Amino acid sequence: MSTLAMIEAAAQRLQGHVRETPLLSSPFLDDLAGRQLFVKPECLQHTGSFKFRGAWSAVSALDEATRQRGILAFSSGNHAQGVALASAKHGVAAVIIMPSDAPKLKIENTRALGAEVVLYDRANESRETIGDRLSSERGLTLIKPYDEPQVIAGQGTTGLEIAKQAAAEGVTTADVLVCCGGGGLTSGIALALEGHAPGLRARPAEPDGFDDAKRSLATGQIQTNSAMAGNICDAILTPSPGEITFPIMKRLCDPGLSVSEEEARHAMALAFTRLKIVLEPGGAVALAAALFRKTDIAGDAVIAVASGGNVDAEVFRSALDQFA
Amino acid sequence: MSTLAMIEAAAQRLQGHVRETPLLSSPFLDDLAGRQLFVKPECLQHTGSFKFRGAWSAVSALDEATRQRGILAFSSGNHAQGVALASAKHGVAAVIIMPSDAPKLKIENTRALGAEVVLYDRANESRETIGDRLSSERGLTLIKPYDEPQVIAGQGTTGLEIAKQAAAEGVTTADVLVCCGGGGLTSGIALALEGHAPGLRARPAEPDGFDDAKRSLATGQIQTNSAMAGNICDAILTPSPGEITFPIMKRLCDPGLSVSEEEARHAMALAFTRLKIVLEPGGAVALAAALFRKTDIAGDAVIAVASGGNVDAEVFRSALDQFA
The missing domain is CATH 3.40.50.1100 (Rossmann fold)
Structure with a gap:
């Protein structure tokens, strides 16, 4: 069982040990997204990801x-x-x-x-x-990677920060797109937002062909991916949403979004040029969804969680070669 | 005349408009630097630099x-x-x-x-x-780029943040290395630290051959560079420290440091790999000095201000090609 109280307790234990990442933005990305776009760069977290x-x-x-x-x-x-x-x-x-x-x-x-x-x-x-x-x-x-209440609680602290930082930007209604593997980050953020910023709604973002969370939300039942490899977004290729994470996502999340590998690379290049951050492909799918699925998103603002930046130089160079 | 009071007044006007950048670190960079190394990533500031x-x-x-x-x-x-x-x-x-x-x-x-x-x-x-x-x-x-009191006051707000953030990390004594062109950022930070964290000492970092601030501090008189181009660190190639900035630097700064173009590129690659931030060459010289001039630095901790990240993709790729 994961609850807001567990997230708030985790935030106390994390205080002084985990970095509060800022909320970034660029007028150039706002133009591309067609609305105010904020990026929560968890690539700047210790070890280069929200994990x-x-x-x-x-x-x-x-x-x-x-x-x-x-x-x-x-x-x-x-x-x-x-x-x-x-x-x-x-x-x-x-x-x-x-x-x-x-x-x-x-x-x-x-x-x-x-x-x-x-x-x-x-x-x-x-x-x-x-x-x-x-x-x-x-x-x-x-310690399981996502289907573990204390892990979900820790990831949920990202949502507490988003709630506070979005309010400081005057944003109280927005989709919050979250790079989603097994759903630990997505479900934790969803719980935190339910308690602290109910106008912000979490939505999972995934690679095309590995969109188990999107399909699970659409059908109301846990769906699995047919493969576990063969996509550049290695960080978020999981077989299915978790037994603990999915019920939370089902109750709180709006529909999922998926993007191509090429769109993830394009988002990496734009994050390089416009935000000066380094994203790995799996950490860029939420930003890619904000930029390239804009007709599937409502409202004047959108928040994309950039979940990690642990990318080999070759992969990063290939994104710059194609898009920067 | 630039004063701490002007910096504090500027901080009031900047509130809600300028991003508070975090203080980043990595155990891998601590090992390379031989001491705790903190990086203030002003590349994450609006427009990609402290300016x-x-x-x-x-x-x-x-x-x-x-x-x-x-x-x-x-x-x-x-x-x-x-x-x-x-x-x-x-x-x-x-x-x-x-x-x-x-x-x-x-x-x-x-x-x-x-x-x-x-x-x-x-x-x-x-x-x-x-x-x-x-x-x-x-x-x-x-609005002059550096020799202008209100510009120095604005850049000095970086120093107010460093003072607060270093204290939160338990760091009260350290060199603060600052990428230095005309000295607006260096002198502003020096003034802020004098008032808020007197154990932190600002030191200019420059490219070899364009080390006018270092030579000026060494001689006590404003020295000029013989050229204004011909170095990859375009952002910080200035003819000499300013008439307003230099007296502040002379009173408050410890000796300057300089690094090669290759060392700046190496620091860019390490910032990519270890901090997940994008630095331009001129924005990487302070980090390069922290990593590659460690015998010229004293103490258990050092803080490097990474002043900007506005780099063309070709230049960034060349740094990755060589060092990542």
Whole structure:
């Protein structure tokens, strides 16, 4: 069960440890979006994505004895880095199980942040089996990437900041587009907005072909993706919305949006030129939706959460080559 | 005469119009710098550089009748964009005199922000002559890029934020490295720190060969550069420290630092990889000094002001090609 009270409690635990990211804007992007466009750049968060919020929330919520036995996580990269740094700052060990085809930068960073990285073959091995073995051998506590109430609570603190910052900009009614994998960030923000800014409505943004959240919202039932790879937006390719996150999204979210890989790259280039921030493809889909799905959005303002910036230089260069 | 009181008054006028930029950091950069390294990313400021602060301060300080006659500025780019947007937001006309070899992006942006751009040939024309003519014909008020008390006051608000944010990080003693052209930002920050965080000391950072501020501080007399072009750090190539800025710097600044073009590009690549921000070469020299002049810096912490991010994609790509 995830609640506003849990998000507010997480915000207390995160105070002084998590960065309050600003709300960015550019008159050039307003013109392209056809309305006021605000971007919440969680790429500027510690470890380069919002995942540090949920990781800190979950690690800090454990009782001391449990935490001292160590932390376990599965992740293609951003959750990995978040859990690695949150564990290191709490002085406890972390083991991260990562697919061997995850972006190089994310694997390297996770190791450099002090975690033990166990690589597995996405096609032929089960990360759950590896995780169960490690967990029972060492007494590690698994922190799931999204279907975990304290993780959702941590991600929801992004929504508390959005509510406050949007009000300061005079924005009380707007769609809040959120890059969506398993729905931890989307559901957390939706809960925070329900309590603190009911005129702001969360909507998941996804890559075309991996739009499980959009289809799940449209049908009212959890839908799955047929593939788990084959899209540039690696950070947000998940099989389906979570068992905990989806009911929250179903109750609170407006319809989902999806964008092409090319639109995600275009948004990366515009974020470079106009906002001076570095986004990874999966972190740019909400901005892409704000720019390229504008007829599916209502109102005078829109807020896009840019969820992460952990991109290899080659991928970033290719976006600049094509669009900047 | 520039004073702390003017900076505090400017901060009042800037409230709600200028973005408070966060203080960023990365454990990877701490390792490289050999101490805690904090970066103040003014690339995230409106128009992509700190210049919007001084422009807003100066435009907002004019009496209404004077302001309505319009604004004039000379600039290779960042001051141009700052003055253009500050004027537009005040609803008054701006004419910007720019060298014809300024970065394309800066010229285009200045026009798109509503200013009339007058290009001149840096080698064969005097921007002062053109400016005098336009000013007398149209009654425009010239806002100088640095040697102007209200501009210095606006830039100094960066220092007020640094003082507050460093204290929140527990940092009360540190060098504050500032990308330095004519010294408006450096002198403004120095004044703000003198009043609000006397343990923080401003130091100018410049490109090798264009280190007029460093040499001026070393000799106690204003020194000039022999050239005004021929370095990638276009934003901060100025002939010498200003008549107003230098006495402030002489009284308050610790010795200057200079870095190579290659070091500036390297810092751009590290800011991309580790901070997820886009810096222009001239906006990266303070970070480069923090990373590559560490034996010239004392203490457990250092703060680098990243002054701007208005870089053409080709220049950015070349930094990634070499260092990321």
